Amino acid sequence: MTPHQDVKEIGTATLSEFAGGMRGTVVRPGDAEYDEARGIWNAAHDRRPALVARCAGVADVLRTVELARSEGLPLAVRGGGHSIPGFSTCDNGIVLDLSPMRGVRVDLAARQARAEAGCLWRDLDAETQQFGLAVTGGLVSSTGISGFTLGGGIGWLVRRCGLTLDSLAGADVVTADGRYLHASADEHPDLFWALRGGGGNFGVVTSLDYDLHEIGLTVYSGLVFYPAEEAEQVLRGYREACAGAADELTTLVNLTTAPPLPFLPEHAHGRRVVAIGGCWAADGDRGEEATAPFRSLGTVLADVFAPHPYVAWQQALDPLYPRGLHNYFRSVFLRVAGDAALETLLSAFDQVPGPLCEIHLHQLGGAMARVPADSTAFAVRDHDYIVNVIGRTPDAQGFAEAVEWARGVTSALGPDAATYVNFTGEGSADRVRAAYPPDTYRRLVSAKETYDPTNLFRLNQNIAPKL
Numbered sequence: 001m002t003p004h005q006d007v008k009e010i011g012t013a014t015l016s017e018f019a020g021g022m023r024g025t026v027v028r029p030g031d032a033e034y035d036e037a038r039g040i041w042n043a044a045h046d047r048r049p050a051l052v053a054r055c056a057g058v059a060d061v062l063r064t065v066e067l068a069r070s071e072g073l074p075l076a077v078r079g080g081g082h083s084i085p086g087f088s089t090c091d092n093g094i095v096l097d098l099s100p101m102r103g104v105r106v107d108l109a110a111r112q113a114r115a116e117a118g119c120l121w122r123d124l125d126a127e128t129q130q131f132g133l134a135v136t137g138g139l140v141s142s143t144g145i146s147g148f149t150l151g152g153g154i155g156w157l158v159r160r161c162g163l164t165l166d167s168l169a170g171a172d173v174v175t176a177d178g179r180y181l182h183a184s185a186d187e188h189p190d191l192f193w194a195l196r197g198g199g200g201n202f203g204v205v206t207s208l209d210y211d212l213h214e215i216g217l218t219v220y221s222g223l224v225f226y227p228a229e230e231a232e233q234v235l236r237g238y239r240e241a242c243a244g245a246a247d248e249l250t251t252l253v254n255l256t257t258a259p260p261l262p263f264l265p266e267h268a269h270g271r272r273v274v275a276i277g278g279c280w281a282a283d284g285d286r287g288e289e290a291t292a293p294f295r296s297l298g299t300v301l302a303d304v305f306a307p308h309p310y311v312a313w314q315q316a317l318d319p320l321y322p323r324g325l326h327n328y329f330r331s332v333f334l335r336v337a338g339d340a341a342l343e344t345l346l347s348a349f350d351q352v353p354g355p356l357c358e359i360h361l362h363q364l365g366g367a368m369a370r371v372p373a374d375s376t377a378f379a380v381r382d383h384d385y386i387v388n389v390i391g392r393t394p395d396a397q398g399f400a401e402a403v404e405w406a407r408g409v410t411s412a413l414g415p416d417a418a419t420y421v422n423f424t425g426e427g428s429a430d431r432v433r434a435a436y437p438p439d440t441y442r443r444l445v446s447a448k449e450t451y452d453p454t455n456l457f458r459l460n461q462n463i464a465p466k467l
Ligand code: FAD
Pocket: 040, 041, 076, 077, 078, 079, 080, 081, 082, 083, 084, 086, 087, 088, 098, 117, 137, 138, 139, 140, 142, 143, 144, 145, 146, 147, 148, 149, 150, 151, 152, 153, 154, 155, 199, 200, 201, 203, 204, 205, 206, 321, 422, 423, 459, 460, 461
């Protein structure tokens, strides 16, 4: 069966009527832009949708949801297209692509921003930073704000400002039955609760309102690199440094292989290294002192900590995470970084299957931990760290081994440990359950039954309604 025949299954007349009523564009198999339109950041998911609806506004979103519902077709919702498990594309169904919707309005009096759901972090950062404001954003600026926020949001401001969803003040949502609702603490509070951590299960979010934080234009940030031979000493030292870190400082360790970065000595290129990244988002004069304990943990190969424009720092890692590779992420929250956990990380680092595979250890806590666990659907807040294991290869060759390695590391860290939906490369029921404590999961099922009882929105870390 050719992809064209798949489209005809919808019905040519229905399709023409649909496309004719759209303010945005409809891309179908055979169109010049089809290959670009169907692709997402993670090339491990090569899918062929029947159509991609590039929505220009809420009316287009309503129209596309109605088409998926009436035709009984799979519906993939796409914000920035960075889904690791590939949920923002599909075979033979509809991709609702929000990428044309990238407007941002900053309300200085309210210190809030309303961002359309197709914005990437670089869009929102550019507008809010015009005024020295920000909300916790992604480590890579090409990531979409929507999927990121609805799943959680761990970035360079997480210890100072909390998760991204902790700054979400409201959202406009198109539900499965075609209603257009505003969810906030005052309106549809059950939906607002579920959206903050429950991902794309409850509808298509068309805009997000954020409370903004005064960050200023400059942060003291950077990376320091140590040789892999000193990994044990550096990890132990990192743990000690974290214990004394102020909430204004967010750091992470990356057990990785050095790319040929110009500031790294040539002898380190292509060798395994321990990198520590950090961002001090407060009074610039204290940044050097605050980050010092992290920058003297061994033989320093390079240290590029310095004052940086916040926007530049938000984009600094972009070249290291390009679109088009094969990717698999798997994560585990750690209550503490105990000796056994550190040993597991070290041994996994020794067995890393390829130069693009990495282990990230993020320190959490701070503002994120001060939010009551039941106030949003993101309930795992009392853990000090999260480990994100990245299995990555240039193409399909060796990818299965990289996935196996990532699974093995997280299982060794705690087979029953809590996981983070946004750092999860699969959507199996047990992985989704592992992201939520039982009470949270029950509440999410109840919200699902209210807002999407037929599970129209199922291409996600799915919370299935009870049958
Ligand atoms: P998409 O692929 O567009 O969407 C993912 C899913 O979210 C969709 O399948 C859908 O279910 C849902 N969704 C998206 N938009 C909407 C909407 N408007 N309404 C309803 N549902 C929607 N996470 C972190 O916490 N911190 C990081 O620093 C971080 N860095 C990352 C860096 C890279 C390079 C990548 C690939 C991922 C990173 N992530 C990070 C994970 C990221 O949060 C998730 O992949 C997230 O889902 C990406 O959002 P998106 O809108 O780009 O994804």
